[in-house]
Amino acid sequence: MARPLISRGVKPMKKKKIFVVAGARPNFMKIAPIVRAMDASPAFETVIVHTGQHYDHNMSGSFFAELGIRRPDHNLEVGSGTHAFQTASVMMKFEEICLTDRPDYVMVVGDVNSTIAAGLVAKKLGASLIHVEAGLRSGDRLMPEEINRLATDAITDIFFTTEKGATANLVSTGCDPGRVHFVGNVMIDNLFYQLGRLEASAVSGEVATLKQSIRGNYICLTMHRPSNVDNPEVLEAMLAALGDLAGEVPVIFPCHPRSRKNITRFGLDGYLSEPPINGGTVKEGLLCMPPLGYNDFLYLWKDAALVITDSGGLQEETTALEIPCITIRENTERPVTVEVGSNLIVGSDGERLKAESLKALSGRWKPCTVPELWDGHAGERITSVLEGACGI
Known part of the structure; x- marks a missing residue:
């Protein structure tokens, strides 16, 4: 041997x-x-x-x-x-x-x-x-x-x-x-990985029902930073602008605990609507939901006409999929998303938020590309x- x-x-x-x-x-x-x-x-x-x-x-x-x-x-x-x-x-x-x-x-x-x-x-x-x-x-x-x-x-x-x-x-x-x-960008690695595995059966029933209830365009929103939600005047101005948009198309708002607490604390619950429970057609409303898991929210925002956010990661992910994104902050640490991508910074200017959102909803968004190596x-x-x- x-x-x-x-x-x-x-x-x-x-x-x-x-x-x-x-x-x-x-x-x-x-x-x-x-x-x-x-x-x-x-x-x-x-x-x-x-x-x-x-x-x-x-x-x-x-x-x-x-x-x-x-x-x-x-x-x-x-x-x-x-x-x-x-x-x-x-x-x-x-x-x-x-x-x-x-x-x-x-x-x-x-x-x-x-x-x-x-x-x-x-x-x-x-x-x-x-x-x-x-x-x-x-x-x-x-x-x-x-x-x-x-x-x-x-x-x-x-x-x-x-x-x-x-x-x-x-x-x-x-x-x-x-x-x-x-x-x-490793966040984009993860985005593509999850998109490749994402199926309707993998999301919650509430999310699937909501998406089926919407006919046509809709907006996805995240808002949680102190600069937007801790000051009652600023928060009300943002909700008023978002409420006007929600009269045009549904605005899906998975609400961060900090935001939800302050909306109630400042007496602003009247701007919010409840998502449908048993189906039906949803044509408008600022639809407030509990926070969603990654795949549940991805299932919603990947097909949105517009994403409005004060988050960092969503600025990158929407850019990778060339989805219009409006960032309600005064600045961004991800400038490439604005320079070549689909992102636009509007701060807390409610009127500009509405004007730019209507451009996105009507298909008049700025030209954009995906950044190098994403x-x-x-x-x-x-x-x-x-x-x-x-x-x-």
Whole structure:
């Protein structure tokens, strides 16, 4: 019997241990394409860490199955609280698992409190820090997220950017261009992945019934930022403008708890309508719903004539599908969505919101294209760069 061949003098490569950190449901949308790609690579041992910054009882096993990734290896269960409380709590709990399980790399995404907290711990313990969605800037230091972006990028070792403007932001502040990699947008990876698996049977009955009830155009709305919902005058002006639009077409409004609380607190419930329960045709109304899961909301907004939002991720996702998007903020950290994409910034100007919305509904929206490398393969590019850093 022949003896097996033995390769002499070549030791098997030791896998690099990477902690991939997510703090909330949207963060998992961003890490999912990366984890899928890295799990298929021989170079890495990937450890998923959920800080629990935003508790979400809907993050069940089926949620992770939908994303095509396993459940987190660690859940720090930090919960809500002030910015200082969250940041400090993540740091203390994350440090414990890092001291026990010594990662070679720590990967953080986006700009939440967990991003800077895990980054600080990584650097203090000597691990290399990777920032996905690095270099994005709104220029507004009153936004907590802007502070998190600036602080995280100041200590990052390997930068992955979603747009060339973000790369330019980093290089202009002295970052080594060799450490900055323009790879595209992992949120768009996840969007295409979910669209490929999305079926009517996968969404809730309430959402399916609502969509079947609408004949013709409709608008999808998200609104939760303090600048829009914490001031009663601003909130009423926004609801009045949205109410006028809702007299033209249905406006679907999955309402964030903060927004719902303030609408009631300021006595503005009269602007809202209830979605139909037993079918029928819906032609108008600002239809207030509880917050929706990713696939439920995707099922609605992917066919909308217009999306109105103060969120960051939706600006990117609508741009990728070339759906008109109006952002009710004074600025954006994703300028490429305005420069070449379908996004338009109107601030809290209700009259302009109505005028631009009517343009979208009548098919007179501005020309737009999809930004470079927003093609569904950013996670693979990130993995390829990291394999190169590991000598593969």
